[in-house]
Amino acid sequence: MTRPDNPQPSFRPPLLRRYSAAHLAARGLTQRRWPRSWRDHDLDSRYDVVIIGAGLHGLATAYYLAANHGITNVAVVDKGYMGGGGSGRNTAILRSNYLTPEGVRFYDRSLRLYEDLAAELNYNVMFSRQGHLTLAHNDGALRTMRWRAEVNKVQGIDSEVIDPRQIKELVPHLDTSTDTRYPILGGLYHPPGGTIRHDAVVWGYARAADHLGVQVHQNTEVTGIDVTDGKVTGVETTRGDIATGTVINCTAGWSTIISEMAGVEMPVTTSPLQAAVTEPVKPFLHTVVVSGTLHVYVSQTDRGELVFGASVDPFTSFSTRGSLAFAEGLAGNVLKLMPALSGMRLLRQWAGLCDMTPDYSPIMGPTGVDGFLVDVGWGTYGFKAGPVAGEAMADTVASGRVPEIIADFGLDRFSSGRLVGEKGAAAVGH
Amino acid sequence: MMQLSCPWCGPRNVNEFHHDGPLHHRPDPTATTVEEWRHYLYIRENPHGVVEERWYHAAGCRKFLVVTRDTRTNTVIPAEGESR
Structure with a gap:
């Protein structure tokens, strides 16, 4: 689908030192240090x-x-x-x-x-438009997805409900068999979505x-x-x-x-949300995969690491310490989606603070x-x-x-x- | 895992409990003003520090309990006379 061009700001930044391929080559050859990107002030x-x-x-x-x-x-x-x-x-x-x-x-x-x-x-912000796929594991989730897809289409957003066969084509590593605890019934596919650095x-x-x-x-x-x-x-x-x-x-x-x-x-109340990242592997996942029922979302970075996020912790807190219970639950849920990842190791986990509104x-x-x-x-x-x-x-x-x-x-x-x-x-x- | 001390069941893992939040008073719907009622519905205390709050032992004895917790560290502060 076509998307109208962005209106550009009237005043373009007069960057003193623009980054460019020529600039990169010159710096590489001369080994001169890059200037600082921003200044300190009194x-x-x-x-x-x-x-x-x-x-x-x-x-x-x-x-x-x-x-x-x-x-x-x-x-x-x-x-x-x-x-x-x-x-x-x-x-x-x-x-x-x-x-x-x-x-x-x-x-x-x-x-x-x-x-x-x-x-x-x-500035290279590494926007990777790989598409965004939300999975439905029950009728209620599928119904909300149809609703979302129609609201999205009315607003001109590329968004549609797809079936398990199409999901398997998009993400071959997903377990789309029907005899699992949370079988995949469908998904909301949103091609403009993606990840960024x-x-x-x-x-x-x-x-x-x-x-x-x-x-x-x-x-x-x-x-x-x-x-x-x-x-x-x-x-x-x-x-x-x-x-x-x-x-x-x-x-x-x-x-x-x-x-x-x-x-x-x-x-507003504040709760932590925990996330984790694995060791890097060759690129195999070209879509952001989200499962609301399993409380997990998965994407692969340009470096090859898998980034996992979860839902917010179930109580308010300002602590950003990760928990083993989270890592265990997350790993279990990821393996329900993609059993082939069972040999992968987590590199690190962290938490951020989320200000939740009603x-x-x-x-x-x-x-x-x-x-x-x-x-x-x-x-x-x-x-x-x-x-x-x-x-x-x-x-x-x-x-x-x-x-x-x-x-x-x-x-x-x-x-x-x-x-x-x-x-x-x-x-x-x- | 973080543990809460249930007065009936003893120390139990936090995932057995449901968090209800800081103790707050529900105004009488027949006597309250609209502003007070909306305040009760939406505005939540979000204490950064020690707070007295209500929890529900959902996967245990199903009783409500009051826990004193530091929200910066998740340290549970034992009530007076409590052994831990």
């Missing part, structure tokens, strides 16, 4: 916009503020290092086959931005934002937000106080803590405090939405009004009752 006493969280969402917002709107007096502050939170702990899967029309439109815009991101940022996306946005004049401050923890007469006036950090009229909370895992500093209550949709836009905006509640689906969230939040700050694409995701939906229920398509096993 903290100024005043910025137009302060973004809390130097992950994908914070850096993308900063980049689009500078690139699309010319707002460059921006500080991105992070208590740790760039991309060390959810941006470095996700499983880097991209897709747009959601359940609600507003969700599908939103994530599709993000996928389109991702398609052109490498060229726009002059998550660190490269973060670094690409950071480099481009830095070149446009945005300051990224790592190891700068926010300790307080000053609010006077219902309006933000500044931010207190471990490296000094900043005067500003606009603060954007782009954190994950800490979104309730930061929001409480501004006196804003959030309908309707499994994010919260974006203004709050009750003037000048305090949020881009939080990203649960298990934040990475795929980074570019569109950044674009829309930048638009919100620059224009002073909420763009249509995120209008349904405001904090006020919990008091007006207009929830965006994505539980049936948000991730696995909720």
